[in-house]
Each structure stands twice: as structure tokens, then as C-alpha cells.
Amino acid sequence: MKAPRTTIQRKLITAMMLTSTAVLLLVGAVFVSHDFNSFRRFLVQTLVTRAHILAANSTAALAFQNPEDASQVLNALKTDPSVVAGALFDQRGRLFATYPMRAASEEVPDEPGPTGHRFEGSHLIVSEPVVEEGRPLGTLYLKSSLEELDNRLRVDAIVMLLAVGGSVIVAFVLSTWLQRRIAHPILALAEVARSVSERKDYSVRSQEASDDEVGILSEAFDGMLTEIQRRESEIRLLNADLERRVAVRTVELEESNKELEAFSYSVSHDLRAPLRHIDGFAELLMRHAAPMLDEKGRGHLGKISAAAKRMGTLIDDLLVFSRMGRTEMRKTSVNLAALTNDVIEELKGDAKDRNVEWKLGTIPTVQGDPNMLRLVMTNLLSNALKYSSPTKEARIEVDARSNNGELVVAVRDNGVGFDPTYTHKLFGVFQRLHGSNEFEGTGIGLANVRRIVSRHGGRTWAEGAINEGATFYFSLPK
Amino acid sequence: MPLLARRTPTLALLIAFVLATPSVGWAKLTQEYDLKAAFLFHFAQFVDWPADALPAGNSPFTIGILGHDPFGKSLDEIVANETVQGHKLLVRRFQNVDQVDSCHILFIDPSESVRMDQILSRLKGRSILTVGETKDFALRSGVIGFVLLEKRLRLAVNLAAANAARLTISSKLLRQSQIVGPVRVQ
Numbered sequence: 001m002k003a004p005r006t007t008i009q010r011k012l013i014t015a016m017m018l019t020s021t022a023v024l025l026l027v028g029a030v031f032v033s034h035d036f037n038s039f040r041r042f043l044v045q046t047l048v049t050r051a052h053i054l055a056a057n058s059t060a061a062l063a064f065q066n067p068e069d070a071s072q073v074l075n076a077l078k079t080d081p082s083v084v085a086g087a088l089f090d091q092r093g094r095l096f097a098t099y100p101m102r103a104a105s106e107e108v109p110d111e112p113g114p115t116g117h118r119f120e121g122s123h124l125i126v127s128e129p130v131v132e133e134g135r136p137l138g139t140l141y142l143k144s145s146l147e148e149l150d151n152r153l154r155v156d157a158i159v160m161l162l163a164v165g166g167s168v169i170v171a172f173v174l175s176t177w178l179q180r181r182i183a184h185p186i187l188a189l190a191e192v193a194r195s196v197s198e199r200k201d202y203s204v205r206s207q208e209a210s211d212d213e214v215g216i217l218s219e220a221f222d223g224m225l226t227e228i229q230r231r232e233s234e235i236r237l238l239n240a241d242l243e244r245r246v247a248v249r250t251v252e253l254e255e256s257n258k259e260l261e262a263f264s265y266s267v268s269h270d271l272r273a274p275l276r277h278i279d280g281f282a283e284l285l286m287r288h289a290a291p292m293l294d295e296k297g298r299g300h301l302g303k304i305s306a307a308a309k310r311m312g313t314l315i316d317d318l319l320v321f322s323r324m325g326r327t328e329m330r331k332t333s334v335n336l337a338a339l340t341n342d343v344i345e346e347l348k349g350d351a352k353d354r355n356v357e358w359k360l361g362t363i364p365t366v367q368g369d370p371n372m373l374r375l376v377m378t379n380l381l382s383n384a385l386k387y388s389s390p391t392k393e394a395r396i397e398v399d400a401r402s403n404n405g406e407l408v409v410a411v412r413d414n415g416v417g418f419d420p421t422y423t424h425k426l427f428g429v430f431q432r433l434h435g436s437n438e439f440e441g442t443g444i445g446l447a448n449v450r451r452i453v454s455r456h457g458g459r460t461w462a463e464g465a466i467n468e469g470a471t472f473y474f475s476l477p478k
Numbered sequence: 479m480p481l482l483a484r485r486t487p488t489l490a491l492l493i494a495f496v497l498a499t500p501s502v503g504w505a506k507l508t509q510e511y512d513l514k515a516a517f518l519f520h521f522a523q524f525v526d527w528p529a530d531a532l533p534a535g536n537s538p539f540t541i542g543i544l545g546h547d548p549f550g551k552s553l554d555e556i557v558a559n560e561t562v563q564g565h566k567l568l569v570r571r572f573q574n575v576d577q578v579d580s581c582h583i584l585f586i587d588p589s590e591s592v593r594m595d596q597i598l599s600r601l602k603g604r605s606i607l608t609v610g611e612t613k614d615f616a617l618r619s620g621v622i623g624f625v626l627l628e629k630r631l632r633l634a635v636n637l638a639a640a641n642a643a644r645l646t647i648s649s650k651l652l653r654q655s656q657i658v659g660p661v662r663v664q
Contacts, residue, residue, distance in 0.1 A: 060650035063520035064633065065513060069654055132650075133523040133562075 009183045016175035017168070024167050028160040032153070039152050043082075043124060044117050047144050050080065051128035055140045058088055059132035062096060070097035077142070084123070085143040087112070088130070096138060112139040122146045185210040189218050192225075202229040265322050268315045275315065279308035317444040320375075321429070324451050329369045336373065336409070337363040340398055343377045347385055354394065356385065361399025366407060366476050372452045379445040380411040380472050386439055387470065388415030406458065406475045414469040418462075426462050449474065508550070513631055514611070514624060515553040521583055521607055521622065522562040524651035528644045531582070531605030538568035540580055544597065545587035547571055575600045586610040586620070594618060605644050616658045621645065625656070634658045 054073060061070035070088050077083045077099050085107035086099035098108050112127045119125070128140040185206075192206045202225050206218040282305045290298060337360070344358050366373070381396065388394035397412040418426070418433050425431045427450040430443040450460045453474045464470030518541055533539055539562040541553065557567035572578050575597045584606050590597060591612040598619050601608060608620045615623030616634040621643060623634040633651070636659035640647050 057650070060524055060648065060654050063524065064517060064651070064654045065631065066654045132520075135523060135560075 008186060009179050012179035012183055013172070013175050016178065017171055020171035020175070021164070021168055024164045024171075028164055032156045032160050035156050036149070036153050040149055043144070043146070043149060044126075047083075047124055047126045047142055048117060048128070050077070050083075051126045051140055051142050054086070054142070055128045055130045058097075058140065059130055059137055062088065062090055062130055062137040063132060067097045071099070071101055073097075074099035075101070080144075082148050083142060083144050085141075087141040088138055089141065090138045091136060093139075107143065109141065112141040115139070119146070122150070182214075185212075185214040185218060189214065189221060192221065196225065202232060261322055261326060265319065265326075268318045268322065272312070272315055275308055275311055279305060279312065282308060314442050314444075317442045317448075321444050321448050321451065324372065324375070324448055324455075329372065329455060331367055331369060334366050334368050334370045334373055336366050336377075336400070339370065339374055340377050340381075343374065343381050346378075347381055351385055354389065355392065356388070356394040356396060359395065359397040359399075361397065363398065363400040363409065364407065368456050368476060369452075372455070376449050376452050376474065377411075379449050380474075383445060383472070384411055384413035384415065384470075386415075386441070387417075387434075388413045389439075391415055402478070403475075406477050408473055408475045410471050410473050412469065412471040417464040417466050417468045417470045419466055420464060423462055423464075427460055446472075508552075510631070511549050512552045515549045515556050517624070517631070517633075518553065518583060518585060518609060519556045519560065519567075521609065521651075522567075524648040525607055525640075526646040526648075527582060527605050527607075531644070532563070533565050533580070533582075537565070537580070539563070539565040540568045540570055540582050542578060542581040542584040543569070543571045543587065544575060544578065544584055545573070545590040548587060578606070581606050583607045583609060586612075586615075588612045594620075602642065607643070607645055608639070614658075619659070621647075622655070623658075632656065 054076065057076075058070050058073045061067070061073060074086045074088065074097055077086050083099075087108045088096040088098075089112045090096045093111055095108065095110075113125065115127050115129055117124060117126045122145065124144045124146055126140075126142045126144075128142070129136055130138045130140055189206050192204050195201055195204050205222045205225065207222075210218065282301055286298070286301050286305070290301075293301070340360060340363060344360070348356075348358075377398075381398070384396045385394070388396065391414055393414075395414045398409070400407055400409045402408075416434070422433055425433070427446045429447040431447075432441065432443040446460075449472075453460050453476070457477045458475040460472070460474045462470060462472045522539065522541075541557065543549070543553070554569050557569055560567050570581065572581075572584075575593075578584060578601070582605075584601070586594065586597060586608060588611055594610070594612065594615075595618065598608065607622065609622045609624070610616075610620045611624040612618075616636040616639070617623075619636060619639045621636055621639045623636075625632050625634050633655040635647060635652060635655040635657055637647070637657055638660045
């Protein structure tokens with residue numbers, strides 16, 4: 001935000017100067033034109049009066065045919081240097097006498113022209129009938145130079161321009177002084193606004209006690225600043241309180257989480273010993289007492305053994321899941337393509353009797369914990385293999401692409417798929433969309449995947465429909 | 479145009495020369511009396527008559543000629559359809575002074591010069607503007623006399639005579655005239 005110092009001041013000065021100059025010029029023009037007109041009227045009046053007097057004085061000269069006397073009468077015109085020519089015409093329109101006595105023929109016309117006054121070029125001309133007792137005797141012609149009028153106009157114009165010039169200077173001084181009075185509070189306010197927007201300093205105040213609208217603006221602005229300052233400190237306090245509370249809660253949560261995990265670990269661990277006893281003794285009993293038992297008894301023993309084994313797997317998986325949450329990550333550069341290939345080779349051994357088409361796209365090297373990422377790929381690929389088992393020509397694809405600064409890996413199969421309504425349940429612990437008699441499993445695999453990926457800062461999601469296969473995605477930040 | 483302009487003064491000069499020539503031709507004479515007739519008429523505008531001497535009611539303002547009439551038709555033509563202070567103008571011709579009853583301006587022809595003193599004394603006390611052209615007409619108690627001065631028709635005014643006739647002659651007219659006769663004592 002630049003200081004608009006020059007602009008508003010220049011605008012104010014310009015406005016005042018323009019106004020005053022325009023007004024002065026207008027007044028001057030009116031004055032000059034009025035003066036010009038009234039002076040012209042005065043000249044006409046003067047010449048007409050002169051013509052009246054001369055006409056009255058020259059009646060007898062015309063009546064009694066005395067051109068010498070007429071010339072003498074006309075000679076009175078020499079008192080007025082602006083009169084360049086005068087002439088008397090008799091009743092028949094013949095030239096009777098002239099002024100000056102031997103006037104140049106171009107100054108005196110052949111005939112006096114119409115009665116009254118008229119302007120011809122730079123001359124004023126008056127034709128006055130000479131009348132005695134109502135009887136016309138002739139016509140008087142007077143020609144006056146308008147040089148005086150021109151001079152008057154010139155002097156008027158000069159005086160006006162001088163006056164306008166002087167007034168413009170005075171107007172400039174006054175407007176400079178006035179604009180300072182008007183602009184100063186505005187500039188102060190602008191300065192305050194600038195420091196507020198630049199330094200986010202809400203403690204400054206304009207402190208401008210102007211008695212006009214700018215004063216109201218300043219006051220309102222100051223009030224606004226006070227309010228902002230108050231709210232800001234309030235927000236800051238609330239924020240600090242919130243952060244403090246979050247920190248307390250986080251510590252509490254972490255503690256209870258640790259407790260819970262330690263509890264579940266120890267429970268799982270402690271559960272394994274009695275389970276091994278059950279399994280072991282069930283096996284011993286089978287070996288030792290099998291011949292003594294009938295078919296039904298052996299069946300029961302087999303079921304005990306199988307249940308114990310399944311429970312063992314479950315506990316193992318839970319332990320792994322629990323470990324995944326607790327063990328420290330060792331992040332290194334991981335060749336995800338090679339890792340995936342290893343996992344596929346391992347799985348191929350379990351599915352020798354099946355017709356499975358494996359496809360591996362271009363997968364880049366990523367940053368992460370290689371053991372954990374191996375577990376992710378193992379879980380996803382074994383799931384794909386498991387749920388595509390009913391499909392005659394199973395196809396499992398793995399590929400990766402970059403999207404918005406993260407790497408998205410997709411594992412796609414053409415197996416039984418799932419009901420998209422339950423997509424949100426897929427990644428939960430012990431959540432299974434298929435019965436264990438249909439597909440065996442503990443319901444911990446995808447929960448593990450989610451836990452590992454989120455520990456890497458990524459996300460997990462899935463797409464699919466019943467009998468149309470499923471695609472599981474996870475993303476890793478680059 | 480310049481050709482014509484240059485020619486005009488030459489023409490005017492020629493006419494002036496012809497007019498000024500003293501060879502008294504018939505045309506010259508007519509012109510002179512036309513001028514005198516006009517002067518007679520103009521006197522009515524430059525002279526004031528006393529109120530009781532002005533024509534009463536609709537009666538005309540009279541210009542009289544005593545003796546021979548040198549004007550012919552010119553005076554009648556000049557006054558035709560003219561008025562003086564609302565009164566019609568009338569030209570009357572008198573053979574002798576006894577006939578002069580109602581008259582405001584009276585031209586006394588030189589043919590009456592032998593009886594001049596008698597005529598003027600008969601008109602004494604009456605508000606009649608007497609005009610003549612005999613030598614020293616004004617000096618011999620006529621009010622206005624025509625005189626030829628430097629070949630121009632001029633006027634001689636006897637103020638005492640005018641005064642006696644209770645006539646007021648306009649200063650404008652006096653400007654054009656020479657004042658003759660005794661200095662006015664009043």
C-alpha cells in the first residue's frame with residue numbers, strides 16, 4: 001500500500017484552482033462584455049447626441065443655403081478626435097458641407113444612407129435628419145472611429161487577465177492552505193490504515209479530532225480497531241487454552257492407548273500358554289487314546305485341536321497388529337516393485353493348482369519400513385488371491401500412479417468383490433464381510449494395512465461390487 | 479467607378495461655374511427666384527410671431543407679394559400642402575399697401591421701391607415680416623433684405639425693425655445674416 005500523499009492533495013488543489021479560475025474567467029468575461037457593450041452604447045449615445053445638436057444647429061444653414069456656416073457648425077467636431085468625417089446633405093441628397101473642410105472623398109459617401117446609427121467595419125456611422133419645425137431640410141452624416149472601443153476592450157482584457165492572474169495566485173495560496181486542513185486528517189487516517197495493514201498492529205489510533213466527516217470516520221476507525229484488538233486477544237486466549245487442553249488430552253490418550261496396547265499384548269501373550277497346553281494335550285490325547293475312542297470321540301478331539309490352532313493364529317495376528325502399532329518404524333528406500341514380486345512368488349507356491357494371471361505395473365521406489373510394507377503387500381495380495389478363488393480365470397493386477405504429490409498403489413482382482421454399502425467396515429479390526437466357512441481369515445489383515453499405511457502418512461480405500469472384483473488402494477506421500 | 483468619382487467633382491465645378499457666371503440669363507434668374515421663394519417659406523420656421531398676430535382658427539398663414547410678382551409659380555409650388563404651426567399656407571398678391579390686411583410675411587418687390595418709405599411707414603406697428611431686395615432694404619427699416627454677397631444670396635436683418643414689429647428672429651437665422659440698422663435698445 002503506497003502512501004497516496006500527492007494524489008489527494010493535488011486533487012484538492014486542482015479542484016479548487018479549476019473552480020476559482022473558471023468562476024473568475026466567467027465573471028471577467030461577463031464584466032468585459034458588459035463593459036464593452038455599455039461603452040459601445042455610450043459611444044453610440046454620444047455620437048447620436050452630437051448629431052442631434054449639430055443637426056439642430058445646421059437647420060438655418062441648410063434652409064438659407066449657407067455652406068460656409070454649415071462648415072463652421074461641422075467644424076465643432078474637431079473637439080472629438082474620434083470623429084473622422086462629417087457631412088451635410090441637403091433635402092435633395094446633394095452634398096452640402098463636409099468635415100474636415102476638404103474631406104477625402106473616400107471618407108464622405110455620395111449619400112448619407114438610412115437614418116439611425118450603424119456599424120461599418122471599424123466605424124460607427126450616424127445619419128440624422130435635419131428638421132426645423134417638423135420640416136425636413138437635409139441629412140447629417142457622422143462617421144466615428146471605433147478605435148476607442150478597441151482600446152477599451154484591450155485595456156479591459158489586460159485588466160481582467162491581470163486580475164485573474166493575481167486571483168489565481170491568491171487562490172493557489174488559499175487552496176494550498178485549505179487542502180492542508182482537509183487533507184491532513186485523511187492522510188493521518190490513511191497512515192493508520194497503512195500501519196494496520198502492513199504491521200498488523202491494531203494498537204495504533206488515528207487520534208484525529210477533526211470536526212467533519214473525516215472526524216467521524218476516524219472515530220469509527222478507531223472504534224473498529226479497538227474491537228478488532230479486543231477480539232484478537234480473545235481469540236488468542238481461546239486458542240492458547242484450546243492448545244493446552246489438546247496437549248493434555250493427547251497425553252491422556254497416549255497413556256491410555258499405551259495401557260490398552262500393553263494390556264492386549266500381555267493378554268494375547270498370556271493366552272498363548274494355556275492354548276498351547278490345550279493343543280498339546282489334545283494331540284497327546286489323540287495319539288494316546290485314539291484307538292480307545294470311537295469315531296465320534298475322535299471327531300470331537302479333532303475339532304478341539306483345530307479350534308485351538310485357529311485361536312493361536314488369531315492371537316498371533318493380534319500380536320502382530322499390536323506390534324505394528326508400537327514398533328518403531330525404520331524408514332529407508334524400498335524397492336516396492338521387487339518387494340511385490342517376492343510376495344507374488346511366495347503366494348504362487350500356495351496356488352499351484354489354480355489358474356491365476358499375475359500382472360505387475362510400473363512401481364517406483366518409495367520411502368518406508370520394508371518389513372511393514374511387505375506385510376501390506378502380503379495382506380492385499382493374499383486377500384486378492386483368496387477372494388478370487390471361485391473365479392476360474394483369476395487375474396490379479398498391481399500398479400501405481402502419481403496423484404497430487406502422493407503415490408497411489410492399486411491391487412485389483414476379478415474375484416467375488418464386496419457390497420459397496422459396507423466399504424467403511426472393510427478396514428476395521430475383526431470386520432469380515434464373508435463368513436469364515438466361506439473364506440478363512442481372522443479379520444485383522446486389512447486393519448493392519450490401514451494401520452501401517454497411516455503410520456506412513458498415507459490413506460487406504462477400496463472400490464468394488466458383488467461378483468465384480470475389488471480394488472484396494474493405498475497411498476504413500478512422496 | 480474611380481473614373482466616375484473623378485468626373486463627378488469636375489461636373490460639379492462646371493455647374494458651379496455656370497451658376498456663378500454673372501451673365502444674367504433667364505434660367506439664372508428663375509433659379510435665383512426659386513431660391514428666394516424657398517427663403518421666404520423658410521422664414522416662417524425661423525421667425526416667431528406674437529400670439530395675437532398668428533392666424534386665428536382655421537385661417538391660413540399668409541405670404542404676401544406686394545407689387546410685381548417675380549416668383550411666377552415657384553412660390554405657390556413651394557408652399558403647396560405645407561403648414562406653419564398647423565395653419566395652411568396661402569400666397570396672396572397685393573397691388574398696393576392698402577390691400578394688405580391679413581399677412582405674415584410680405585415680399586415687397588423692387589417695383590415698389592419708389593414708394594418704399596411710404597409702404598413701410600404704413601405697415602409700421604403691424605407684425606408683418608417685411609422682405610425686400612432693393613438696395614439697403616433692411617437699412618431703410620425693412621426687416622429682412624436679400625443681398626448678393628460674393629455671388630451668393632445672403633440676408634440683411636434690421637433687428638430694430640423686427641423688434642418694432644414684435645417679431646422674434648431665431649438666432650440660427652441671425653447666424654446666416656448681417657445685422658444692419660440701429661443697434662437695438664431695449
